Amino acid sequence: AQTVTQSQPEMSVQEAETVTLSCTYDTSESDYYLFWYKQPPSRQMILVIRQEAYKQQNATENRFSVNFQKAAKSFSLKISDSQLGDAAMYFCAYRPWMDSSYKLIFGSGTRLLVRP
């Protein structure tokens, strides 16, 4: 069974600095998708970034970028120039390519605190 592990329950960063959130996953599949979702205090899940496993190039979205290491099954999120609005829970998620449920498998989350 596929699993997603986020080993950092909580991280803290100074405003304007850079922070990296870790995520590892376990799968025997070769094709899949990976996502980072942000959950602010409002609790709505907001897509931050996605990565297709068949793409070697790391995805970027403005201040957010990933370091995708397929062989190591690692998918970390880097947030540059951190802002107070970045404070939230961040969830790493995996979605298999060929799966009848097409569901997302989530990690347990990392709470990001941003210090002013």
Next chain:
Amino acid sequence: DGGITQSPKYLFRKEGQNVTLSCEQNLNHDAMYWYRQDPGQGLRLIYYSQIVNDFQKGDIAEGYSVSREKKESFPLTVTSAQKNPTAFYLCASSMDRYSGNTIYFGEGSWLTVV
């Protein structure tokens, strides 16, 4: 605006009662999902539907039921058989069943047993 609307935002259930959480989307998405989130944890899949009049159990379907009579609607009923229903419930949808499509979420509903 296009999106996913969940209601009510907060719901209280007495022991032995069934309650229904509403989920409506106007994104013209084929696939819809219900997830449950417990404090300090990630999301777990309850039920999913890929097309109208079809739905499948997820990982924690016991004590829950759904229907998919319309493309835009996917209500979740929490039955009295669900022993620990207090949680945050998130409805989601995606364009179709292909795994490459991003899943979008509603704003969620809090259910508390009193």
